[in-house]
Amino acid sequence: MNCWIFIVLSVYFFAILVNTAVIPDNDDIDKQGLYSKSDHIVILTDKNFDKKIYGQRNAFLVQFYNSYCGHCRAFAPKFKSLASEIEPWKNIIKLAVLDCSVEENNEICRQFEVMAYPTLRYLHENYVKSNANIGEKLQATDSAEKLKTQLIHKIQNEQSMGRLMFAPSLKIAAYKDIISAVNPLPKNVLYTFLIFENDNSTIGSELAFDINDYEHVMLKRVHDVSELSNVAGVTHFPGLVAVGPNLESTLLTPKIPTKQNLLKAINSFLKSKNYELPLRNIESEDNSKNLNHVKPQSLYSDAVYYSDLEKTLKTSLHTEITRHKTLSDESYLALLEYLDVLILAFPFRGNLKEYVIDLRKNLGNKNQWSGSEIYDLVKRLETKHSPVFSSNIDYIRCKGSEPKYRGYTCGLWTLFHTLTVNAAQLPGSEGARVLKAMHGYVKYFFGCTDCSQHFQDMAARNRIFDVKENDKAILWLWISHNEVNLRLAGDVTEDPEHPKIQFPSATQCPECRLARGAWNLPAVYEYLQKIYGTIITQDTKAAAAPSPISNLDIGLISLLYIFSFIILVLAIKYFFTRHLFRKRRYKHAWGKV
Known part of the structure; x- marks a missing residue:
């Protein structure tokens, strides 16, 4: 009975050590500096930068920032707002951040010649590591909307250079009729949406990327001055027309043709056709920081x-x-x-x-x-x-x-x-x-x-x-x-x-x-x-006691892990072999008689 208790306790102790000794994956990090994964932003570090950035199918907009920089702190909500809004674009472009105030990240910031914060760099798809490849600088604008507009213009320019060809085309053209607008029509496309707008508008480009993961659906930008606008009955712009599999057209332009209203019109039309919209895998915001927030210790304010x-x-x-x-x-x-x-x-x-x-x-x-x-x-x-x-x-x-x-x-x-x-x-x-x-x-x-x-x-x-x-x-x-x-x-x-x-x-x-x-x-x-x-000269430990688990020496945990494993093996061996030892001792005694 005592042996069984010993084994159970050993297994229990072993399990506890295994749980506490888990070393986190260095490639991914949930939070650093001003950003977390819940912001729909890739958190870059010196450990994962090369793996996350180079040779990827999608493009990146990387923000190099400094977490104690006031301008960076003011810019962070705008960058997060942009990340949330363009989350459906992640197959095409992702937002990423690197905190240059973290000592280990400093070498990467030097390589990219970051001399001002925040610095935004656009890195095209299949980016190659090289001393000369430090990306193309974009301006840190004063609003998420302006930054999004700047990003769309950059992507339009990229497509004109032959990049991002797997993404929806952001070209705009003039057409005479529906047939010329949709041809050549890919066989797998059921519905085509035509956005009538001027050349400088970014709404059509946004919508094309917003629905880039809608299967059997495509969107094309059409000049508002083309003949097709009269044929389709578009009278105010930006205008929206849906074209079905039999080339039948339906005018969908809402009274207030904002991007959001146009997207709602597209979704409503597709639902009316029993089309199953894709599920957006958008994580909820982490509100735990408000629940776990602890006010700092009261200290002499000017000391x-x-x-x-x-x-x-x-x-x-x-x-x-x-x-x-x-x-x-x-x-x-x-x-x-x-x-x-x-x-x-x-x-x-x-x-x-x-x-x-x-x-x-x-x-x-x-x-x-x-x-x-x-x-x-x-x-x-x-x-x-x-x-x-x-x-x-x-x-x-x-x-x-x-x-x-x-x-x-x-x-x-x-x-x-x-x-x-x-x-x-x-x-x-x-x-x-x-x-x-x-x-x-x-x-x-x-x-x-x-x-x-x-x-x-x-x-x-x-x-x-x-x-x-x-x-x-x-x-x-x-x-x-x-x-x-x-x-x-x-x-x-x-x-x-x-x-x-x-x-x-x-x-x-x-x-x-x-x-x-x-x-x-x-x-x-x-x-x-x-x-x-x-x-x-008060010690920092007096201001905030560290977490006992987070500050355990990893070497000590490893030793305890090995020691516990050895105890477990010996306990199991003893349990399965003790009857053999007894049998040998008994036989030996009879042999002497």
Whole structure:
């Protein structure tokens, strides 16, 4: 009986370990950065990029983005809206995204020469991997509708070059009668829909792709000025006519001929003919994020945590600076100046300072570097000076209520406020030097392209290079930060649980406001010195405890898996062989008598 209990427990333990030790498929990922599979978008990573992109029958529109870029966050809902609307086009073209803020993806972003976010690249079908093949750039428009129009024009151009010939033809032509419009009629086509529109209209092209998976159905674009429009009785445009298997025509133009109404008219007509429409395999939106949302821990809102500074510095070295294909001239000098002010004023702990000094020394050996060379140097020196960064490093005060909020942008503001205040304590005008280094960093390295341009415009308007004194440098950055907060208040990128306010708030610093609400600049200056001159070294683990399963070492799981398997085998062997051992012992005893 005890043996049976032992076996059952072993099997149970074995099953648990098998379930917990499952290693996810590296080719597919459900969510990364600003997007998930439920958005009808292909999530690309360094592990699956080649497999998903190259040699595919369909074309791709790939967005290279940066998850902490404000413009990317604002563009994401538009890209998702487009993906949802053109989901039926997936046999022809798919939308895909790659988050360049993820360190492992950085090499691909360098290969595709991505220097602005978001960057849209059209990759035609059967795309071949090559250093010269970086796709054709499309504009990140301000609406999903404009982006869709741009995409249709691109596909029309592709078909004129002999590509996407398996897709419905988007050509438009003029016809005299029904017979000439439908001929030559493929044998398997039962119903042909004629869309009468002008050459610049995209509605017919959209409809052709919307019904591309309707069997035995085709759609053709017809010039609205052709003779056929009079023959078919089309009086307003875009017009819709259905042609049956016996060339009988039916006018279907709705009163308001929008694309959606025209599509409804097509579907209604087909249903009246007992035609079975294809099922759309559209996944429902994942609402679990709203159910599982947990508000972040309440923290002192203006405090500076070392973990925020450290993670920001690591991100800048691992992903932002190394995204460049080549650094030379002004961008190279901007990098050296950034490292110099870090050495000058960063509140280093452990081996981090020696690491940054060594990095600066090595980068001074030549005046041109590729991004991949810098990345290799960064990683090599981290090994040399290990440990450099804290393990499981994460944001604390800069952590947003959702991953798409705050994070690195908050950390970068915090970093330069801290550098400016610390540099101001040194002899000379080092605070002003930090401002110049910040300008160079934002201009050449900050991943949000629109944000970078806004900052450069503001810096020129507020005369950043005229700042000479330390106290003015501190106040200049504070004024500029509040100017950005004012511009972004209420923006789609604003974290609803961390609204953009004019800081410091009256709660945090009552003496910073005068009776009529004006700023008390001496009090503000003193407050900024106190806040950014005092670094809290709270461990990130105190802010958020990690999931015990997700942080298990995979090697330990493997050992437990093997150990459990061995126990199971021994238990089964013992159960099936124990009677043999007893029999031999009994026979041996009789032999001695």
